Amino acid sequence: MQRLTGMDASFLYMETPTMPMHVSGLYIYDPRSAPRSYGFDEIRAEVERRLHLLPPYRRRLVEVPFQLHHPLWIEDPDFDLDYHLRRAALPSPGGHRELAELAADIHSRPMDRTRPLWDMHIVEGLEDGMMAVIARTHHAAIDGASGVDITVNLLDIEPEPAPVPPPEQPWKPDRIPSDAELVAYALQSLSRQPVSAAKAVRRSIETAFAIRRRNREPDVNPPPAPFAAPRTSINRAITPHRSFGMAEIPLEDVKAVRKALGGTVNDVILAVCAGALRRWFDDRGEVLERPLVAMCPISIRTEDQRGALGNQVSSMLTSLATDIDDPVERLKVIQDGTKHAKEQAGAIGAEAMTQWAELAAPAVAARAARLYSRTRMASRHRPIFNVTISNVPGPAFPLYMAGAQLQAWYPMGPINDGGGLNMTVMSYLGTIHFGLVACPDVVPEVQALADHLHTSLEELVKAAEVASTV
Template sequence: MANRLSPREAMYYFLDPAGATSHLGALLIFADPAASSAGTTSPGAGGALDYPSLVSLVENRLQLAPRYRQVVRAVTMGLARPVWADDPDFDINFHVRRSGLPRPGTLGDLADLVARVMSRPLDRSRPLWEMYLIEGLGDGGYALLTKTHRCVVDDFACPEISQIIADETAEAVEYEPDLWMPGRPPGSGALAVGALAEAVSRPGEFIDSVITGNGVVGGVRTVVDSTVRRIGGLLADVTDAAPPSPLNASGSSSQMVAVTGVPRRECAKIAERHGCTVNDVVLAIISGVMRRWLLGFDVAAAITDTVRVEVPLATRVSGVTPSVEREVTWIDVGSPGFVTDLPVGEDNPTVRLAQVAGLADRNAQSSRRVTLGPRPLLAELGMVPFAEFSSWAFRSLGTRGYNVPLSISTIPIADRYVLGRKVESLYPVPGLLAGRALAIGVVEYRDRLHFGFTADRGVIGDLSALADYVTESFEELREAD
């Protein structure tokens, strides 16, 4: 039986042609290996990470996630969802690449390079991921950037590739050589026959497929039925829509990326002093960032009272994310979330923090505020019907509930190593979806909270300012009584 994309995977796969860019990834920064004598890198690492060694490592680890050697194959006339198929021409050197910065490269230079890489679409005739070894950082440092299409990543079946190559100890794990041979790629006729055979084996679904249709035959009926079945949920999105904001606009296909960090220990002191959680402090910092940005976006316009964000429910409700079978992750794509308001209209940082904590407590307990995140129309059918229509519906209705998606790691990440080289800093590179001008990710690594921003260049012209605002907002809270 064909290994079909799930309805949600198919939704993300089809969103790209509508102008969205469903790439996400991580940025791992390494220090100069000569600093190992000072204890900042792992002893015995053997110098900086070189390109051939990285290629060998990735090739050895791909056996842990076969999807990174597979391509997406569409089914004729949309008779079923696309399938994952082995890439007969898989070339590891196409996916693992080498790049550099003019020395000495700054963190801003690195962010600009990351933005250019993340703005480029992935080649859909190949597996949907890339990795870059970036040299030339100041003080002899270098970085690794991973870029993976959102449809590839699954919290349980397929982690993001940065998590596959990173080890918990300085001693790299080497698996037995993988004698991988690609399977024979299915032809268009075979895919169509397979789709029909699956339908015939389940007569009820076959009749539903013929009547409602996944392709041309049942298109109109599908659209009508989707509207009827989803009207309750979509109506809730519309009636409880987020405040109007340029953050829900799309200005271009070009992205900007910025990264920064603050000490986690100091955030914990702020939380203890005000009787709240570190995650409340993170939300308050972001509230201050959004307030500063809105004040400078249009000086003639009155600032809105709130910005609505989607936050992982696990940051507020213990036990939401299973911890036994699930590994620690810095790229979380499947957890349920809730939407809450950031009181950006409040000038006093102490009051703003108290309001953030109170709103998060209340909204995390409200079933109306819980969200499963982006979801496909008609998930019970074979695929996301009419890619352009589904993308339009997702953008125009399903995304009105909040302004900014915000991912926060709920478990601290301990030291990570790549071939014995310690990762000094680890930043998320959140994906930017249709109808969103900004996405924010926060990861706790090595007692620092690392912030990653991805933005639409056509809406947010100077994303580096937001990174500076993180420091300003943090200092404002630390100095508040």
């Protein structure tokens, strides 16, 4: 039994029927590399064999009566693997489009909170004999980085499945605690809270002053404040439906751009997204009053938290400089912006973020989220940001599931009222995979936007070539 951190629990509180808060991944495997026959049963056996390496897979939530405190994880006494693994198939021709539609449909469905918060659809019927897996896990259990850890624990680094070390001790399901026990335990923890509250307040005030001082210094170009983002057609209350777009670009192209034009890999990725968004709004004839603002989650996982589960994230707001015509100039402004944004996010500090989340009263937070969603408030005020762009580094070496090589790994993030588009980026095996999740009623034609990523990259690659030869 283990209480969720406030940060993990916040993903439960902000969840509404139109805004489920899980993350998904679309994995494509090549069964030709598998030493034996390949299908649902082989994948099921592999997951079962590794369950003890995947703690969130057998844990379920227990909510505290009257939402007195954050929920608890318990080892689920009713755990049933067959509930979590599902077979599915694509209609013909089983191409890119059919796969995107299925992934979007699965990603849009809410999860049952009375079960461990994950599932996998094993998908047949892909046109080239490939096999797809669409895996979902609730954000309350993992963030981008711990999600990658889970995947890597589930997979092998060679076609022949490695022997799995046995669990140190046999798995023991918990008893479901009674309401009385839950209340008593919650009150006990809450009685210790006033002290931490005082600490969090003091530290946040100190931080606010430090940021203000820094932003007033002459050399500083402060990052966009919340609500400085322009109103756009994509920043409205969302519906429960989802669409999904995919693109992939070579990591070496991104590196070449970085080498010639400066900045980080992440800056180049932001610039590629910025260029695609610029074109896409242009196609729609939509004129934006100001440059688009992206929200980028940043991992605040310290080196000794590596391998720890749950969420360790903060975020930065950064301008995408979509008002600038020249792609090289645009990249430079983005570089400059992220440098300061990261500094500020660092100053706010992991500790304060975590403490504030810890103190949020569950009942109030959940009610506020539902009210915000029901009243469609997001359609009324200026957006906090325009688009979520999340960059998750994945492994650079090939992975195998029961012998089949992982070919492609597209991430799928959550979207929210006011932010109907999530562009998550996953690097794997020398390729950068873009997974674009959108609300189709707010962001039409998300695949057209994904296609523009190629054009946007080409522009930068050409500029880099020119810069290198000069």
